[in-house]
Amino acid sequence: MSLLQITNLRTWIPTRDGIVKAVNAVDLEIEDNEKLGLIGETGCGKSILGMSITRLLQPSTKIAGEIVYKGKDLLRLNEEEMRKIRGKEIAMILQNPTTSLNPVLKVGDQIAEAIRLHQGLDKRTARKEAIEMLESVKIPLPEKRANEYPHEFSGGMKERVMIAMGLACDPSLIIADEPTKGLDITIKMQIVKLMKEVTKQRSMLFITHDLGVAAKICDNIAVMYAGELVEYAKTDEIFKKPMHPYTQGFLNSLPNMGLKPIRGLSPSLIDPPSGCRFHPRCDYAEERCKNRHPEMLIIGNGHYVRCFLYD
């Protein structure tokens, strides 16, 4: 049995303008030790999917379906039971470390508090562990840095702190949301290397819009478009044989592939297009794409695609 099995997940967020259907009928599996990349453009629902797993969204959000982690459906747990999972079993490395670290608390304390909570350690031991965590993410002078505040850290160093925080309680699954966003290329590569190292013995859901980074870290890749998965395959396969027109467009828009943008704008999640959600932007769209919603098809060797072209 896989570590995490998501079945028919729907996350709907009520807003003033209508219900944002951010995640629609998503099925995903993460095996022990697997690194799964979840890619897609900004606003496609990938971060919401990540936060649905640990139920970190506003209380008004409706999450339906099943998220089975180690045999337990997380959506059926009460708040108290869920808290014991967060940070300890499933850790999140949230995007944007500058705003995700508390500006008025010392970095060491922010790492130590999760350790104290989940491992029941006293203050001093937890602090020592926190310093070790800082050391493990290669922050120089960890003992001194533990006593500093987030504003004294550079962007890359803050990201390392976020990673240390996520790893602090030795979680089985890490959900990393755009950990390389906004970092310059050298720092980005350092963080990628670090992520690879620290997740050797763990599973990870790696959310990103950066295909290059996903290629270096992930075993498998799921492509998300307008709240749905449109393609799923091994990482090599996605790069060698992208099948969904959206995935192809996404790859072609990379700088080293010609920098060709996909035409049109990403659709509204309140009122998504009928039929195939990608049809208004798709060069291969036919009549049926407008009316009928394509199902996920299996195209051999664990490659799935949601497109009528392969029907």
Add this chain to the structure above:
Amino acid sequence: MLKYLLRRFLLVFVVVLGVTVVTFSVMHFTPGDPAEMIAIGRYGEDLTQKEIEWVRTTEGLDAPIYVQYGIWLNHLLHGDLGNSLITGDPVLSEILTRVPATMELAILSMILSLLIAIPIGIIAAIKQYSIIDNFSMIGALVGVSMPNFWLGLLLILFFSVYLGWLPVCGYGGFEHIILPAITLGTGMAAITTRLTRSSMLEVLSQDYIRTARAKGLSEKLVISRHALKNAFIPVITVIGLQFGYLLEGVVIVETIFAWPGVGRLLVDSIFARDFFMIQGCVLFIVIIFAFTNLLVDISYAYLDPRIRYQRRD
């Protein structure tokens, strides 16, 4: 940190010095001859020009104005604020006898307002749009809109005249301070409640609150450890500013409740045209206000490490 405090302290010094210039000038630029006013205070309304001139030379009022300011400042630094034109008693000792009553009232109303405002503001934010939230916001609106003097009179009418539970006015035991403190405290509480609520709401929507929840912290810890300290930063500023409002309110409330404090002394001195006394009261109020704001700056540095470590502005 030390540099920050030193700079703030210097600023207070500059402000107080500026205020001495202003209060001194007001005395000299108000219509009427100060020498004549002092002479009236001393010898009554029947004056000869000779008596006025005599006051002018003995009091040094014929010297250039900056020399007069220098002399006045020198006296001030030695604790000599002059004598009351009415009673002839030293201004400083008169103010000092009034300070305890004012401080008692000010501090008690401040504590009362914080005891009401902070818990209600926090609960209203946590339970946004709940019944508690709506009720407290309506209450805050009423509290902000109600003028002090009116609330004070209503309270007297109800608790003193109608129910007869509390004294109408005067100074003495604890029962005397209840109504004035409520009058002053509730108006301030209204503003602080609203601010605590909005500040708390803003902090609760920040990314680091989500990080704290992602660690598996209980809601209680998320609020007490991660939200409160951040939410208090703007609240502290306003509490400092409110101390100014409080000293202003004290003037009105002390008059209504016949409370023998500095505020009432100020009002009485204004009516009696007791200029030295007015000067003294204004200086006292300004100095208290300046030091309260120094205190606010210090608590800022305590709450926000980004300020503490700032090298320069």
